[in-house]
Amino acid sequence: MSTHGKPMSIRDALYEAPGPRTRRRMIIGTVLSLAAVAVGIALIVRQFYVTGQLAPRYWTFLGQATTWRYLFQGFRGTLAVALTAGVLSLILGLVLMLGRTSGIKPLSVACRVVTDFFRGVPSLLLIYFFFLVVPQYGIKLSSFWMITLPVMLAASGVLAEVLRAGVNAVPRGQVEAAMSLGMRPARIMFKIVLPQAIRFVIPSLISQLVVVVKDTTVAYVVSYPDLMQNARVLITNYDALVSMYFTVAVVYILLNFAINKLSAVIAERLGVKIIR
Amino acid sequence: MGLSELLSTYGQLYLTGLVTTWWMTAVSFAFVMVLSVAITVMRISPLKPLRLVGDLYVQIFRNIPGVALLVIIVYALPNLRLVLDYRTCVIVTTILMGSAFGSENFMSGINTIGVGQIEAARSLGLTFRQIIQQIVIPQALRSAVLPMTNLLIAVMLTTALGSQVPMSPQELTGVVSYINTRSTGGILAFLIAALGYVGTAAVIGLAGNRLDKKVRILR
Amino acid sequence: MTMDTRDDVPVIELRHVEKHFGDLHVLRDINLKVSRGEVLVVIGPSGSGKSTMCRTINRLETIDSGEILIEGKPLPAEGRELAAMRAELGMVFQSFNLFAHKTILENVTLGPIDVLGMKREDAEKRAMELLARVGVAEQAAKVPAQLSGGQQQRVAIARSLAMNPKAMMFDEPTSALDPEMINEVLDVMVELARGGMTMVVVTHEMNFARRVADRVVFMADGQIVEEGAPDEFFDHPATQRARDFLDSIKGH
Numbered sequence: 001m002s003t004h005g006k007p008m009s010i011r012d013a014l015y016e017a018p019g020p021r022t023r024r025r026m027i028i029g030t031v032l033s034l035a036a037v038a039v040g041i042a043l044i045v046r047q048f049y050v051t052g053q054l055a056p057r058y059w060t061f062l063g064q065a066t067t068w069r070y071l072f073q074g075f076r077g078t079l080a081v082a083l084t085a086g087v088l089s090l091i092l093g094l095v096l097m098l099g100r101t102s103g104i105k106p107l108s109v110a111c112r113v114v115t116d117f118f119r120g121v122p123s124l125l126l127i128y129f130f131f132l133v134v135p136q137y138g139i140k141l142s143s144f145w146m147i148t149l150p151v152m153l154a155a156s157g158v159l160a161e162v163l164r165a166g167v168n169a170v171p172r173g174q175v176e177a178a179m180s181l182g183m184r185p186a187r188i189m190f191k192i193v194l195p196q197a198i199r200f201v202i203p204s205l206i207s208q209l210v211v212v213v214k215d216t217t218v219a220y221v222v223s224y225p226d227l228m229q230n231a232r233v234l235i236t237n238y239d240a241l242v243s244m245y246f247t248v249a250v251v252y253i254l255l256n257f258a259i260n261k262l263s264a265v266i267a268e269r270l271g272v273k274i275i276r
Numbered sequence: 277m278g279l280s281e282l283l284s285t286y287g288q289l290y291l292t293g294l295v296t297t298w299w300m301t302a303v304s305f306a307f308v309m310v311l312s313v314a315i316t317v318m319r320i321s322p323l324k325p326l327r328l329v330g331d332l333y334v335q336i337f338r339n340i341p342g343v344a345l346l347v348i349i350v351y352a353l354p355n356l357r358l359v360l361d362y363r364t365c366v367i368v369t370t371i372l373m374g375s376a377f378g379s380e381n382f383m384s385g386i387n388t389i390g391v392g393q394i395e396a397a398r399s400l401g402l403t404f405r406q407i408i409q410q411i412v413i414p415q416a417l418r419s420a421v422l423p424m425t426n427l428l429i430a431v432m433l434t435t436a437l438g439s440q441v442p443m444s445p446q447e448l449t450g451v452v453s454y455i456n457t458r459s460t461g462g463i464l465a466f467l468i469a470a471l472g473y474v475g476t477a478a479v480i481g482l483a484g485n486r487l488d489k490k491v492r493i494l495r
Numbered sequence: 496m497t498m499d500t501r502d503d504v505p506v507i508e509l510r511h512v513e514k515h516f517g518d519l520h521v522l523r524d525i526n527l528k529v530s531r532g533e534v535l536v537v538i539g540p541s542g543s544g545k546s547t548m549c550r551t552i553n554r555l556e557t558i559d560s561g562e563i564l565i566e567g568k569p570l571p572a573e574g575r576e577l578a579a580m581r582a583e584l585g586m587v588f589q590s591f592n593l594f595a596h597k598t599i600l601e602n603v604t605l606g607p608i609d610v611l612g613m614k615r616e617d618a619e620k621r622a623m624e625l626l627a628r629v630g631v632a633e634q635a636a637k638v639p640a641q642l643s644g645g646q647q648q649r650v651a652i653a654r655s656l657a658m659n660p661k662a663m664m665f666d667e668p669t670s671a672l673d674p675e676m677i678n679e680v681l682d683v684m685v686e687l688a689r690g691g692m693t694m695v696v697v698t699h700e701m702n703f704a705r706r707v708a709d710r711v712v713f714m715a716d717g718q719i720v721e722e723g724a725p726d727e728f729f730d731h732p733a734t735q736r737a738r739d740f741l742d743s744i745k746g747h
Binding site: 009010014016034037051119121122129132137204210246248253255 | 319322324328329336342344345347351352355356358387389390394406412429433434436439449452456457460461462465473474477478
């Protein structure tokens with residue numbers, strides 16, 4: 001606990017300011033580990049090289065505008081599914097949370113069961129439900145909804161729990177103060193508790209968008225043209241599988257990294273923690 | 277298809293699917309734990325290059341979608357002369373993703389310890405190794421129980437990626453896809469599998485909560 | 496306890512110690528000797544460098560230049576030598592810093608068993624004596640979070656005492672405590688001082704300083720501005736800086 005300067009992370013606090021002997025060892029260790037990392041990278045690059053994957057014909061298509069235009073179309077598809085599913089799951093999650101905290105026993109139990117159900121099944125299983133099972137009952141869904149609905153349901157269970165954690169984080173005194181003013185429970189929930197709860201969980205809600213984005217990548221199962229699906233189409237066109245898949249993976253990683261970063265920045269600004 | 281018909285025709289398949297999901301989960305999780313520890317050690321090591329590699333690993337594998345990673349391992353790696361059988365591909369995907377989150381859990385477990393306790397241990401004359409053994413590891417492990425329980429459930433759900441590749445025997449989600457493409461199993465066919473997942477998750481959650489109550493560190 | 500006036504090697508000695516935090520010059524040419532059995536109380540406004548100075552003595556803070564000697568030997572820079580030296584110096588923190596996952600008893604026996612190589616039974620017996628001495632023996636099986644701040648700080652003192660230290664540093668030991676708990680900790684410290692423990696105490700408790708200190712050191716802006724016997728210092732401060740400080744704390 002230094003009274004001055006930077007707040008110290010535990011990661012650094014594990015180590016003392018080094019003495020001369022430690023400093024020497026650190027330099028040697030740094031050089032050795034740097035060499036090991038370099039060798040690792042070299043081996044990977046070499047593997048790409050000897051298997052011919054560095055050949056220009058696998059990578060030149062990345063310089064073509066049409067490639068990116070088509071990928072961007074897919075990216076828009078991904079965003080459309082992710083944002084629609086995100087918004088809908090927020091609404092459903094809110095409903096589930098309100099039901100669970102309503103104090104009405106049967107409703108609360110039902111909402112709990114539904115929440116636990118959607119949290120406990122793989123989103124792929126939900127996708128197969130909408131892709132294979134729902135049509136058996138004569139219901140025709142567009143491919144957009146066949147991917148959006150399962151992704152939405154899977155997220156809603158998690159969001160219900162995140163929102164509930166937010167509600168629990170609102171100090172009890174707030175509710176008591178509101179009750180002493182003669183406010184009715186529902187009014188207290190919507191006027192006093194929820195606005196604060198949502199403020200607590202905004203960063204967590206944003207970071208859950210990462211899970212939604214990840215779930216959208218199975219859109220190819222229902223042939224919805226998202227980023228992944230369009231990448232697969234391009235692969236057959238260009239016969240450039242390795243480079244294409246790595247490129248798409250990087251796009252997803254950067255997108256999700258950005259979402260996580262945004263969530264962390266907002267969390268810091270609001271002074272709240274991210275619940276996962 | 278009614279329940280009895282469904283079970284008589286596909287009961288064995290469901291059971292094998294559930295057991296397959298279980299053991300794929302168990303194997304993956306064991307490796308997830310080992311790798312999580314290794315990655316965490318890199319991330320808290322005093323050597324910058326190792327820290328960087330550890331951080332990068334976590335950022336890549338916590339942000340990559342499971343499907344994207346799976347297709348790379350299944351379809352791209354053979355072009356780089358690394359061929360794994362399908363099941364191994366699924367397990368490796370699960371391990372890579374799971375260990376990124378596992379390391380995050382350990383890191384936040386370590387973060388709850390606080391600089392003060394380290395300084396107190398140092399003041400008593402404990403060496404670095406003793407501080408790690410006596411103060412850091414026990415606390416990090418104990419406060420990671422609940423997050424790791426959730427991770428175990430997440431690992432189980434991730435093994436559903438197995439439905440995207442041919443495997444025999446199939447895991448639970450693959451079984452549902454198989455049944456529904458062959459006959460009209462209806463909502464029941466789906467619910468049986470869902471029950472397998474939800475039930476397993478509930479048991480894991482319960483066990484995790486009990487263990488957590490036992491070892492939780494009061495603060 | 497009267498001060499030992501033998502021409503002995505000081506237990507702790509700081510010579511021309513300098514330290515910066517970035518642009519901030521936190522310790523300026525600090526020179527200090529603490530003799531065996533002496534109780535040295537360090538006071539001063541916040542940000543004066545008094546905590547930092549206290550923490551340099553067992554190298555929780557490093558110094559830029561100067562020397563720190565423990566019984567005439569330079570404080571080692573690292574490794575086992577440093578750990579061994581620290582084992583001989585007690586340190587009590589503002590925020591107690593008990594090990595959250597260990598019981599009170601384990602907190603007190605960890606050092607003796609792992610550092611001094613004591614047998615468990617012996618360590619536990621000694622720990623129970625010390626816990627009784629600071630008045631928390633009945634809490635031995637609990638974990639720190641179950642104790643009040645005052646109790647935790649007394650355990651922290653017992654934890655340090657278990658190492659049979661040559662000297663003890665107290666870094667604002669009562670600053671994090673509720674008012675009603677301050678005295679229970681100060682009483683233990685008074686007891687220690689009477690028993691002849693060599694102590695460096697950074698504190699805002701002026702009554703304690705007046706009652707117990709053999710010498711008071713007043714720091715401001717990283718410098719030792721004034722030092723002397725407590726009555727002398729409190730009744731006739733020599734510098735304007737010290738007078739202002741004493742007035743400011745009398746205000747409330």
